[in-house]
Amino acid sequence: MGDAMSSSDEFRDHPDAIIELTRRDLEDIIEGAARRGAEQALKEVGLDTTSAGDDVRELRSLLNAFRSVKSTALDTVVKSLTMTFLLILGIGVSAKLGLFGGLPKP
Numbered sequence: 333m334g335d336a337m338s339s340s341d342e343f344r345d346h347p348d349a350i351i352e353l354t355r356r357d358l359e360d361i362i363e364g365a366a367r368r369g370a371e372q373a374l375k376e377v378g379l380d381t382t383s384a385g386d387d388v389r390e391l392r393s394l395l396n397a398f399r400s401v402k403s404t405a406l407d408t409v410v411k412s413l414t415m416t417f418l419l420i421l422g423i424g425v426s427a428k429l430g431l432f433g434g435l436p437k438p
Contacts, residue, residue, distance in 0.1 A: 343349065353361070374380045379387065426432060 343351075371380065374384065381387075
């Protein structure tokens with residue numbers, strides 16, 4: 333061991349020291365930091381298990397099904413209201429034209 337300082341001790345003693353890195357070393361450092369950050373983010377939201385991909389796909393499927401049901405329900409409500417309006421309009425026109433025979437006269 334001797335008096336030689338390890339490189340980590342040297343960096344600790346001189347935190348503002350300029351260091352030289354190859355482009356590949358820098359890319360490796362950035363990639364490692366990004367990977368650790370992504371893993372931590374997934375862990376924080378509970379998606380760090382091996383089934384996380386399946387969970388996300390299932391959630392997307394459920395969301396698509398919900399959107400489809402919501403769209404169909406809205407279409408059904410609009411069609412029902414339109415048919416009700418047309419039925420009432422038809423009854424009103426028929427009554428106005430006397431197609432129901434009118435009310436008996438006293």
